[in-house]
Amino acid sequence: MTQDSCATPKQDIFLSLAELAQAIGHVNRLELLEHLAQGPRSVEELSTRSGMAFANTSRHLQVLRRAGIARTERQGKKVVYSLTGPTEVVLLIKALGQMGEVHVATVGQRLNASYRIHDNMPPVTRDELAVQLGLETVLVVDVRAEDEFELGHIPSSVNIPMLDLHQNLARLPKDRMIVVYCRGPYCVQAYEAAGLLRSQGLKARRLEDGFPEWRALGFPIEISNVSDAVEP
Structure with missing residues (x-):
C-alpha cells in the first residue's frame, strides 16, 4: 500500500493547501496578485505593469488559474484575468506579510x-x-x-x-x-x-x-x- 493510498482526509486537505501555497510562492506571482487585487487586467496590461515579458507573464498567470486563484474572461482578442476570491487572496498575502515582518529579518531590513x-x-x-x-x-x-x-x-x-x-x-x-x-x-x-x-x-x-x-x-x-x- 502506498503512502498516498493511506492518506487521511486531513492529509488530503493539507496536500491541496500545499499546492495552493506553491502556486503563490513565487516573487513574480505575488506581484501579479498585487496588481490583480486592484481589479481585472489583461495579460498585456499585467506584462506592462510588472515589467515581465508577455510570455513569462502569461505562464505565471496560468499557474494561478490552474490553482483556482485567478480566472479568465475573453474580451475580444484579449484575455482578462481576475481574482476568484479577492478578499481571501488579499488577506492571505497580508497575513504572509505580517509573518515576514515579524520573523524574517530581511523583510524588516528592506522596509x-x-x-x-x-x-x-x-x-x-x-x-x-x-x-x-x-x-x-x-x-x-x-x-x-x-x-x-x-x-x-x-x-x-x-x-x-x-x-x-x-x-x-x-x-x-x-x-x-x-x-x-x-x-x-x-x-x-x-x-x-x-x-x-x-x-x-x-x-x-x-x-x-x-x-x-x-x-x-x-x-x-x-x-x-x-x-x-x-x-x-
Missing part, C-alpha cells in the same frame, strides 16, 4: 532601508479614516494610476498619481490632514508621497496597507470616473 526612509510615521488606521471620511478636516489622496482609481477607490478620495504629485503640490490644502494610499502594504509610493508632502510643509500621513485591504475588510468603496481636481 527600513527602502520604505521607512521616506516615511517612518505610524500610518492612519482604517478605523480612524473611516470616521473622518467626508469631513472638511481631511483630504484623502489616491496616488495609484488613473485606471486603477477608476476600478475602485475610497469614497471622497481624489486621484493624483504619484508621477503628478509634485506638480500639484500648490493645489493641496495646508489646513487639512492629507491621507495618502496606494496599492498595498508594499507599494512604496504611499511612503514617498507622505514624505514628499510633509517636506513641503503639508500635514500628511499614509493609510495602513492600501486600497485592496480597505475593500477586503468591508470598508466602503466607490467605483466611478476619475477626478483629479483638488478643491482649494
Whole structure:
C-alpha cells in the first residue's frame, strides 16, 4: 500500500493547501496578485505593469488559474484575468506579510532601508479614516494610476498619481490632514508621497496597507470616473 493510498482526509486537505501555497510562492506571482487585487487586467496590461515579458507573464498567470486563484474572461482578442476570491487572496498575502515582518529579518531590513526612509510615521488606521471620511478636516489622496482609481477607490478620495504629485503640490490644502494610499502594504509610493508632502510643509500621513485591504475588510468603496481636481 502506498503512502498516498493511506492518506487521511486531513492529509488530503493539507496536500491541496500545499499546492495552493506553491502556486503563490513565487516573487513574480505575488506581484501579479498585487496588481490583480486592484481589479481585472489583461495579460498585456499585467506584462506592462510588472515589467515581465508577455510570455513569462502569461505562464505565471496560468499557474494561478490552474490553482483556482485567478480566472479568465475573453474580451475580444484579449484575455482578462481576475481574482476568484479577492478578499481571501488579499488577506492571505497580508497575513504572509505580517509573518515576514515579524520573523524574517530581511523583510524588516528592506522596509527600513527602502520604505521607512521616506516615511517612518505610524500610518492612519482604517478605523480612524473611516470616521473622518467626508469631513472638511481631511483630504484623502489616491496616488495609484488613473485606471486603477477608476476600478475602485475610497469614497471622497481624489486621484493624483504619484508621477503628478509634485506638480500639484500648490493645489493641496495646508489646513487639512492629507491621507495618502496606494496599492498595498508594499507599494512604496504611499511612503514617498507622505514624505514628499510633509517636506513641503503639508500635514500628511499614509493609510495602513492600501486600497485592496480597505475593500477586503468591508470598508466602503466607490467605483466611478476619475477626478483629479483638488478643491482649494
